Amino acid sequence: MNRTTGILSASALIAAGALTLGPVDSARAEVSANIGVVSSYFFRGFSETDGGAAVQGGLDWEAPTGLYVGTWASNVDFGDSTSYELDLYLGFANELDNGLGYDFGYIYYAYPDAPDSADFGEIYGELSYSLFSVGLAYVVNDSSDSALVTDDMYFYAGLSVPLDNEFSLGFLVGRTAFDDSDAEDYTHFTASLAKDTGTLGEFSFNLEYEDTFDKDLKAWVGWTLDF
Numbered sequence: 001m002n003r004t005t006g007i008l009s010a011s012a013l014i015a016a017g018a019l020t021l022g023p024v025d026s027a028r029a030e031v032s033a034n035i036g037v038v039s040s041y042f043f044r045g046f047s048e049t050d051g052g053a054a055v056q057g058g059l060d061w062e063a064p065t066g067l068y069v070g071t072w073a074s075n076v077d078f079g080d081s082t083s084y085e086l087d088l089y090l091g092f093a094n095e096l097d098n099g100l101g102y103d104f105g106y107i108y109y110a111y112p113d114a115p116d117s118a119d120f121g122e123i124y125g126e127l128s129y130s131l132f133s134v135g136l137a138y139v140v141n142d143s144s145d146s147a148l149v150t151d152d153m154y155f156y157a158g159l160s161v162p163l164d165n166e167f168s169l170g171f172l173v174g175r176t177a178f179d180d181s182d183a184e185d186y187t188h189f190t191a192s193l194a195k196d197t198g199t200l201g202e203f204s205f206n207l208e209y210e211d212t213f214d215k216d217l218k219a220w221v222g223w224t225l226d227f
Contacts (some may be wrong), residue, residue, distance in 0.1 A: 091103060
């Protein structure tokens, strides 16, 4: 989902619009689209494609007030018949005169061809200032076979550092807290080095690590183009 980083997907770190809370155009509403290819689609520390590549894309509409709606899709591999994820979201984002940015909304994760109902939804919010951001996502609805269930929570902190020649560094640490006391909470870490080439899109090299399950450092690369 091209709108957010920590809330949704580490692969969104390679997207220029990923929870970058800038001033909203006061003149007119805008429609934007994005397409990307990643060597693995990571969601909060885990590959949603079983280590395989993914093709992803989305469409967004944003009003001058900061209201936005959008959709984003990616192929997935859960070891069953589920082949793709489709996200739908609605939110409000803006930046105050003092530089404090905010973004809050609702996102629905849909898996239309899953063998059992796997959809779930979250409300989310983020505050950002200068190079820093913090955010929270809270599951408010689930289904019989969803990976996350109502009252599960995810919170994170991120840092984005611009470098010379259109390079940038990104760092994120996130924590998933399950409502089920028998489930083990975990922390994941993401780091990225990205290069914005302009008309050719943005390329990135990324590292992923989670501290509870396989505990292996994973690397993946990606490309996105916004238009």
